[in-house]
Amino acid sequence: MKTINKLFILSISLLSVFASCKKEKKEPVFDDKDLAPLSIEFDNIVGGKNLILNSETYTNAAGEDYKISLLEYYISNIKVRKADGTEYVVPQDNSYFLIKEGDEDHEEALVNVPEGDYTSLAFTVGIDSLRSTMDVSKRTGVLDPASPENDGLYWGWNSGYIFFKMEGTSSAAPVDGSGQHIFRYHIGGFGGYSSPTINNIKTITLDLTERGPALVRKDKKSNIHLMVDIDKVLSGATTVSIAANPSVMFSDYSVNIANNYATMFRHDHTENE
Amino acid sequence: MKIKSIIIFTLCVSMLIVAACHKDAPEKVEIPFQGFETPSNFPAPAYHFETNEITKAGFELGRKLFYDPILSRNNTISCGSCHIQSAGFTHHGHDISHGIDDRLGKRNAPAIMNLAWSKSFMADGGIFDLDLQPIAPITTFEEMDETMQHVIEKLQQHKDYPALFQNAFGSSTITSANFLKALSQFMLMCISSNSKYDSIMRNEGPAFTAAEQEGYSIYKQKCSQCHTEPLFSDNSFRNNGIGIGYNGDVGRYAVTLDEADKYKFKVPSLRNLQYTSPYMHDGRFYTLDAVLDQYVNHVTAMPTLDSLLQQNNVYGIPLTMDEKTKILAFLNTLNDKHFVTNPILAEQ
Numbered sequence: 001m002k003t004i005n006k007l008f009i010l011s012i013s014l015l016s017v018f019a020s021c022k023k024e025k026k027e028p029v030f031d032d033k034d035l036a037p038l039s040i041e042f043d044n045i046v047g048g049k050n051l052i053l054n055s056e057t058y059t060n061a062a063g064e065d066y067k068i069s070l071l072e073y074y075i076s077n078i079k080v081r082k083a084d085g086t087e088y089v090v091p092q093d094n095s096y097f098l099i100k101e102g103d104e105d106h107e108e109a110l111v112n113v114p115e116g117d118y119t120s121l122a123f124t125v126g127i128d129s130l131r132s133t134m135d136v137s138k139r140t141g142v143l144d145p146a147s148p149e150n151d152g153l154y155w156g157w158n159s160g161y162i163f164f165k166m167e168g169t170s171s172a173a174p175v176d177g178s179g180q181h182i183f184r185y186h187i188g189g190f191g192g193y194s195s196p197t198i199n200n201i202k203t204i205t206l207d208l209t210e211r212g213p214a215l216v217r218k219d220k221k222s223n224i225h226l227m228v229d230i231d232k233v234l235s236g237a238t239t240v241s242i243a244a245n246p247s248v249m250f251s252d253y254s255v256n257i258a259n260n261y262a263t264m265f266r267h268d269h270t271e272n273e
Numbered sequence: 274m275k276i277k278s279i280i281i282f283t284l285c286v287s288m289l290i291v292a293a294c295h296k297d298a299p300e301k302v303e304i305p306f307q308g309f310e311t312p313s314n315f316p317a318p319a320y321h322f323e324t325n326e327i328t329k330a331g332f333e334l335g336r337k338l339f340y341d342p343i344l345s346r347n348n349t350i351s352c353g354s355c356h357i358q359s360a361g362f363t364h365h366g367h368d369i370s371h372g373i374d375d376r377l378g379k380r381n382a383p384a385i386m387n388l389a390w391s392k393s394f395m396a397d398g399g400i401f402d403l404d405l406q407p408i409a410p411i412t413t414f415e416e417m418d419e420t421m422q423h424v425i426e427k428l429q430q431h432k433d434y435p436a437l438f439q440n441a442f443g444s445s446t447i448t449s450a451n452f453l454k455a456l457s458q459f460m461l462m463c464i465s466s467n468s469k470y471d472s473i474m475r476n477e478g479p480a481f482t483a484a485e486q487e488g489y490s491i492y493k494q495k496c497s498q499c500h501t502e503p504l505f506s507d508n509s510f511r512n513n514g515i516g517i518g519y520n521g522d523v524g525r526y527a528v529t530l531d532e533a534d535k536y537k538f539k540v541p542s543l544r545n546l547q548y549t550s551p552y553m554h555d556g557r558f559y560t561l562d563a564v565l566d567q568y569v570n571h572v573t574a575m576p577t578l579d580s581l582l583q584q585n586n587v588y589g590i591p592l593t594m595d596e597k598t599k600i601l602a603f604l605n606t607l608n609d610k611h612f613v614t615n616p617i618l619a620e621q
Binding site: 010085108116133135136137144146148150151154156157159192193194196197198250251252259 | 392395397398400401402404411412413421424425440448528529530
C-alpha cells in the first residue's frame, strides 16, 4: 500500500515536471484580446555603482564631481516583438510611465501584452508629439499637470512635458543666490506645434535574445530588468561639463544631453517566474 | 376661535411684510445667456468647441474661478487681478505685471479678448491651446506661485465648487481638464465686437467721420498687413523695430530656437487701446503718440526687422502730423465701451 502510494505521488510529480517543461517550450498562440502582465524595471545606476541620491559622489568624463538629488524621466509607447516579427503595441492610453529615483512606486512600467516569448523591447523616452498636443482631457495619470507625480514636469510657458529631469550639486557648478552649487538639466522638446523646433523624443530598441527573452504567461510574472546608466547623461558622445553648462533646459544644447541619455539603457536579465 | 383669528392675522401680517421686503430688494436684471456667437463681421473661430461646448453653468463657473484668488498660493491674486475688465482685461498702469508678494514678471499682461480667434497665446506664442494657458500663471513663481495639484485640492475641499462642477460637467470630482475648460469657457466669452468700427462694418447705422475715414485708409495702407481686420492681428510673430528691451526678451526665439525668430512678438490687436495702456510686450510706451512716434522715427535696424518696416531703404512708417491725427481718430473707433463694462463679464 505504502509503496504504491509513494509510486503514485512520484509519478504524479514527474508528470507535472514533464508537463511544466513542455508548457515552457510551447509558446501560446498570439491573441491580442487575451493579455498577460509584463513589467519593465528601470534600475538606475552610475557606472558600476547603484545610484544613491544626495549622498554618493560621482565623477563625469570631464573630471567633475557631482551628486544627484533628483532624477525623473518619462517612458512611453511600449512595444514588444517576437522572434518571428509579430509585434504588439501597448494601447497608447495605458502606455505612459514616470520613472522616479527613490520612489518605489515609480521604478517600473507595468503593461499587459498577449502571452508569448518576446525577444525585443522598444519604448520612447519622453512623450510623443501627438499626446503632447492632445486635448487636456486626454492628459490623465502621470500626464495630468495636477497629478502629484507630474509636479514640475510640465512647462507652462511653452506647452510641453519635461521628458528627463536631473538635478544635483557639483563643486564645478557656479554658486547660486542661495550659496549652493546646483546643476539642473530639464530636457524636453517634442518638435514644435506650429513651427518646427528641437525634437528630443528618443526611441530605444533593446534586443532581449542574449540576456533572456520575456516569456509572458498569464500565470507567471515576467520582468524585463534594465540597467540605466546615468553616468551616460554627462559622459557620452558629448562630454558635458557641468562648469560650462550648469543649467540646460529648452535650448539647442539640450539635444546633446538627450543624445547622451538615449544610450543609457541596457538589458541586464529577464525574470520569468 | 380667538386663537385661530390671531394666528390668521399674524400670518397675514407677516406675509405682507415678506412681500414688502421682497419689493424693497433691488431688482436683479436677469440677462439671458446667449452662449457663444460669432459676430457677423468676424471669421470662424479657431478654438476647438467640439471638445468644450460652452454652457451657462460652465461659463459661470469659469467666471467665478477667474475672479477667485484661491488659484494663488496665498489666496491673494486672481486672474482678474492682472486682467482687469475696465482696462480691457489688461493690467492697466503696469508696464510689466505685478504678481504674488508683488513679484515682478517680465511682460505686460495682454488683453483677454477675442481669444477664440487666436491660434497661439502669449507674446511668444509658447502656448498653443487656450485650455493649457492657465497652468502658466498658476505655476509661475512671479505670478500665482501655486501648483495645479494644490489648486484642485483647494477647490475640491471648497464648500461651493464641487456642486458647481457637478452642474457644469456632471461630476463633482474636480479634474484638471474640467477646471481648465471652465476657465476657457469664461475667456472665450470675452468677445469685443461692439466698437463703432464694428457697427459700421455691420451696417448698423453709424458712419465714420471724415477724419476717421481717412485714418481708416491710412491704416489699411500702413498697418493692416500686420494688424489685420477684423481682429486687428494676423496672428503672426514679427519684429516691429522697437529694439531690444531692458530685459533682453528674445520673444518667439525662446519657443522655436530659430535665429530668424529673435525679437519677434505676436502682433497684438488694436482694439480697445484706450483702455489698455501701456503698450508692447514689455509695456514700454504709455501713449499712442509715443507708439506712432516710434513707428515714424525710431524703428531700429536689426537682422530680423520686418521687411515691411524697411522699404526703399527707409526704416519705419512715414506719417505726417496730419496722418497721425487721422490714424488716432480711426483707432478711437476700435474702442468698445460695451466690452469693458459688460456686467456678464464682471466679477459677480
